Amino acid sequence: MDTGFFVTWLRDAATRIRLQRDRLTELDAAIGDADHGANLDRGFTEVCKALEDWPPTAPAQALLTAGTTLIRRVGGASGPLYGSAFRAMGKALQDPVTLPGFAAAFEAGVVAVERLGKAAPGDKTMIDALAPASRALTAAVEKGLTPYEAFHRAAVAAEEGSRATIPMRARKGRASYLGERSVGHEDPGAASSALILGALAGVAVKEATKEVD
Template sequence: MALNQEWVLRWTELATRAAQTHREELTALDRAIGDADHGENLDRGFTAVSEALSQTPQEDPAQTFRTIAMTLMSKVGGAAGPLLGTAYLRLSSAAKPAMEAGDVAAMIEAASAGIQARGRATEGEKTMVDAWAPASRAAQEAAQSGADCVGVLQAAASAAANGAQNTLDMVATKGRASYLGERSAGHLDPGAVSSSYLLDAALKAADKA
């Protein structure tokens, strides 16, 4: 079954809920190695996204992702706003009115590549790339093996969750956490964790399709 605009809107609704639910958790993670505002920023950003989508009718996935991107860039502080905004812009460029498994994998790959380019980051530096990059690989592998859209998103969400967990023992070499050096080890990266929640929301939205 192809995914369409209804899936995008459900995904956004569930992402907004996830930002609200995990606000304090993400803020606590960021307090340990960052500026202690990631949860608050993400919650504020997706609340603004919800308001923006309710005020202006969205014709298709591309327009919806573009609206989300512009809103996150303007409302989310720190590095997360530009990075997530870029991810959603790339989703907009790759989106189609009806998306099959290969299209979904291509979208996740585009988002991951956008984050890496904007942040000039690679895997292993303790950033959200450590969730998005493995998610992209897993999605591509699932699509190539014949999985449907839900299967692709299951693979991506699982890989993102594992990738986020793997940041626990990493030493940050990029962003605010890098100032701590070796002391950044032993803490999960908040951007990677929140990214895993966003991809889990995408899966849950597809499960309801």
Template sequence: MDFDTTLAEAWIRAIAAAVEKEQARLTELDSAIGDGDHGSNLRRGFAAVLTALDGPRPVGPGAVLTKTGTTLISKVGGASGPLYGKAFRAVGAALPEPAGPAAVAEALAAGLDAVRALGKAEPGDKTIVDAWTPAVAAFRSAAAAGASLPEAAEAAAEAAERGARDTVPLQARKGRASYLGERSIGHQDPGATSTALIFRTLADTTAA
């Protein structure tokens, strides 16, 4: 199985559905240590992405993800729009057609690089990076071992979910949550949680 245009579009539509379903949870997490708008911002952004994808269809999986990123940047406020927007644009730009597991791993790594460059975050800062970093590592490792795309995506999803859970005891060092200091400890980071959601939908989509 290769990552093609159909799979790319199915993944983005699955993210939109998952964000719709989990909006309240993302908002609850963000209300504890942020502005309380993470869920609503992502919901609005991916609704706009669906509208964009319903127009002239992008040609190639990279074009689908680039269009996703561009739309998120233009439609989503706060930190999540630029961060996820840059990430999807970077993944799209790095994705060849067709793309096997190793190529997808490197494209996802390019997305992580974009997030880190924009947000200046490192692992342990209690951000998106804490879920995206282990996801890329797991995807790369699985691909190098000869895993199929669904297998590599499942490994990445599980790693991202662990990474999100592991933000609970961390003190935030970046973003709005960092203003809380020690009071940010004990809360799961909403950005890491939505990142885990994105990787879970990738696994589910490739397995379908």
């Protein structure tokens, strides 16, 4: 997992978010204010620009650039939350990057979100996708799985975590204003977290294929 891996991950995440922009916005329209797709699309587009303007020379730097850009360009709730997550990951990540190192950094990112947003699992937020993903990574490290397998499991866990927000009643963010009416809708932030984890797994596939070549 070199610097290029992380740049590709972030670019891939940007593409997936661009493609799912309307779906994210629709999820946010149902229980929020219909801007999550626009927010993240704007943010990750800026991340891609920043990665071109200041090409990172180390993995941690890629994550720090992404985090700072998201904080500086997104606004809303998701900007500071995702921004802090990437910055915390970047700060915790050691070079050269190993799977255990990545898992620990990822967990630091999740903790940053929890600390800033004061949300806990079950509150129907991005935490409900991020925390299961982090647990999946840690478990994969313990089992000694390959990065490819670990990222794949994390992506699946995030997907499942996002879907699991559907029956939840929101306790944080805008959706909490709806009370009981928030039940029955997927949380947009959890859905975007699943996209970002999906991108991670996707890049790992590419890497794995490269290794085979």
